[in-house]
Amino acid sequence: MTAPRVLLVYPAEGGSRLKDAFETAGCRVQQVATATEALATLSTERWDCLVSEFELPGDDGLALRSAVRQLDPELPFILFTASDAIEESVVDAEYDSYVRKNGAASVDRLVSEVTATQPTAALTASQQDVSSAEPSPDELVRTMDTAPIGISLSNPSLTDYPLVYVNDAWEELTGYEAADLLGRNPRLLQGPNTDPETVDRLSEAIANEEPVSVEIRNYRRDGKPFWNELTIAPIYDDGGDLLYYVGFQIDVTDRREAEQLATERAETLESERRTLRRVLDRVNGLLREVSGVLVESTERREIEHRVCETIAAEEGYLGGWIGTVSSDGTDLRLSATKGLPTEIPETVPIAALPAAVGDAVDTDACHLCSVDDAEAEPEGQSETGLDPSTVGGRRLLVVPLCDDERRYGVLGVYGIDAAALDTREQELFDSLGKMIANGLHAVETTRILTTDDVTELRIEIRDPSFRLAQIAAVIGSPVERCGTTTTASGDYELYLTTDAADAVDSTEAGDAVDAVDTPEAAATVDVDPEALISLSFIQAARVVSKTDSELTLSVTMAQLPPDDELAAFGAVVTDTTATADGGTLTVEAPPEQDVRPLLETLQSQYDTVDLRAKTERERREQRPTEFRAVVDEHLTERQTAALEAAHLNDYFESPRPVDGETIAETMDITRQTFHQHLRAAERKLVAAYVDA
Structure with missing residues (x-):
């Protein structure tokens, strides 16, 4: 009978043992080292079975199998490998056979798999008479x-x-x-x-x-x-x-050591899994509790105290604190603490605190310090009571409470043991810090929008780098901000008005056809959107509408200064005008807000900042504000955005200067989706008005 022919695809080193095993079983074997050689051999000769290692030079065993199926769909294919990574792929691909390489016994299994693919008669080799070839005692x-x-x-x-x-x-x-x-x-x-x-x-x-x-x-x-x-x-x-x-x-020393190493690695992985599970359970519980605090609480002070209480109650943490940084960045004022066994001063110089505090403030990123740190403590640090050794913890993680450009201070968390607050927990606390910052922002914004009394500030900025001043310089006319919406990607779209008679004719009418929807409007455009896009902070610009007296523009920005910076103080910009030399802001702030840090924030960014007026008053137009609050309760975020975008683009004017498709593009949605949101918003708006 003819012995089965086996094509062995295996790297040059290490294949001789397999080849010998197949030949002992009565097979004829040819060994090649790469998938390319295997395919060349298959195309010129007939084979009864192909055995391939997964890890080959060049294409691996999976790629070879796919190519073999193109040449010979019926050829038995056996994969022999120690790789764990491809096990699922092998199952999905429905290999003819799959043998795991894990010691001498696996070679025997491989030979059995090969012989199982062949007819029994093919493996029956002819028996020879060897009586005259028996070894002598000396040979034995x-x-x-x-x-x-x-x-x-x-x-x-x-x-x-x-x-x-x-x-x-x-x-x-x-x-x-x-x-x-x-x-x-x-x-x-x-x-x-x-x-x-x-x-x-x-x-x-x-x-x-x-x-x-x-x-x-x-x-x-x-x-x-x-x-x-x-x-x-x-x-x-x-x-x-x-x-x-x-x-x-x-x-068998090498094998035993390899087995020992594998056992140690398995134990390490199991320990890592247990640790990760503890971390996830602990932090998931913390995230769940803090989320509840943010939903239930309506005041900043309440949020800060309940967050610290939640941390102190969680297993693995000793306690925590929340503090805000002074406007000059030199002091930390503690607004909430829990679980700290010592009396802590309300205001502490940052230079006297653990270095992690200053690092977190400077970088807006989590920083860790430990009682095992070899670095010397800053002078006076032991007197502050915030370092881990004084509090009784092993580690202190300082988490910035910030979201984009808004900063609400820092959170300090103490771990009880050296394993707490590892890299994975730090990443989770980074997300927790952003979540708390969002909650504080929502509370501060709600407070200023609903309070009866406000402090109105009129602030003058004399600096050509002020963004609206740069826009005014490009178009050659003063501008006034008349509204803001957000896009689906989170960018800001500002709507600006200017005197059409003063605007510089910076382009031929035909160059701005893409900025408006009708040829008639295009013929009257006096501002080149491309000139505005040349400003580094503007991503897109277009002309919304133009009358004989007024021109309305839209510009898209990734950030919205100074609104973001002022929001950290609970302040809202209600009006902005600008010339090429600077701008004037009207700002509403909570009555108890100290305006000095607010002004210092602006002064750190612009050349000259002056407070021109400060007025304590009741909020104007209280009833419309209340009516809007009622409407906001019923509108979704996307419906509100669609309504605002339609209004700011003069969609409700007759004739319309833009159509729904143009507005939909600014919101990164389809025209049909825009109209669905707008119609839903209109129905709810009318219902709220009728019921008011």
Whole structure:
């Protein structure tokens, strides 16, 4: 019968063992090293089976399998690999067979898989007469002497079963010469870390004249330990009397060390999983509790105190504090604390605090310090009571409470042990800080919009770098901000008006056709949107509408200064005008808000900032504000955006200067979606008016 032909695709190093195993099983084998060679061989010769390693030079085993199926859909394909990463892919791809490589036994399984793909008759090799080729006694002895594994004989008829024969491999394995070994019991290889239970198993098997295989820790002549895979079996004469015990020794140190390393890695991974689970359980509970605080609380002070209480109550954390930074960045004023066993001053110089506090303030990123830090403490730090050692914790994580450009201070969290507040927890606390900042922003904004009394500030900024001043310079006319919307991507779209008679004719009418919807409007455009886009902070610009007296523009920005900075103080910009030299802001702030830090924030950004007027008054137009609050309760965020965009683009004017598609593009939605949002908003607006 013809032996099955096996194409073995395996790197040059390491394939000989597999090839020998297949040939012993009666197969004819050709080995190639790459997928490219395999495909070339398949295209010119017929094969009964293909065996491939997954990790090949160039294309891997998965890619080879796909190519083989193009050439020969019926050819049995067997993947042989130790890789864990491809197991799911193999299942999905429905391989003919898949054998995991994990030791000598896996080679036997691979051979079985190959033979299983072939007809039984194909594996039946013709039997030859070998009676004239039997080895002589001398040849048998020479074979034993030169065998690649250690072989020994012990004589049970002599006292203490001494060794009477060892081969060359046994000498090389143990470091002993035969002259030093013969006449001595092989237990001389045992040492201080040899397992007594394994020794007892050997002794019991020898006493019962039974074969036994063990892995035992032995020692070479130089004292170096090694793992010995030892097999001992009794040998009898023709009369059934015990003659010798034969021993086979194989050095399996590398395998045992690899297994030990794998076990240690598995234990480390399991420990990591347990730690991660504890972290997730702890932080998820914290996120859940803090979310509840932000939903239920209506005042900033309440939020700050309840957040600190929540942290102190969570397992693994000692306590926490929240503080705000002075306008000059030198002091930290604590507004809430919980779980700290010492009296803490209300205001502390940042220079006297752990360095993590100043780093978090400067970088708007989480920073950690520990009692194990080798760095020297800043002078006076031990008196502040905020360093971990003074509080009684092991670690302090300082979390900035900021969202975009709005900053609401920093949060300090103390971990009880050295494992708390690791890198994963720090990432989660970073998200928690942003979530708290959003909650504080919502509370501050709601407060200023609903309070009866406000402080109205009129602030003059004399600086050509003021963004609206730069826009006024480009179009050659003063501008006034008349509204703001946000896009789906989170950018800001500002609507500005200017005197059409003063605007500079910076383009031919035809150049601005894309900025408006009708040829008639395009013919009257006096401002080039491309000139505005040349300003680095403007992403897009267009002309919304133009009358004989007024021109309305739209510009899109990623950030909205100074609104974002002032929002941190609970202040809202209600009106802005600008010329090429600067601008004037009208700002509403809570009556208790100290205006000095607000002005200092602006002064840090612009050349000259002056407070021209400060008025304490009741909020104007209270009833419309209340009516809007009612409407806002019913409108979704997208419906509100659609309504505002339609109004600011003069969609409700007749004739309309823009159509729905143009407005939809500014909102990054389809025309149909815009109209759906707008119609829903109109229905709710009318219903609120009728019911008011």
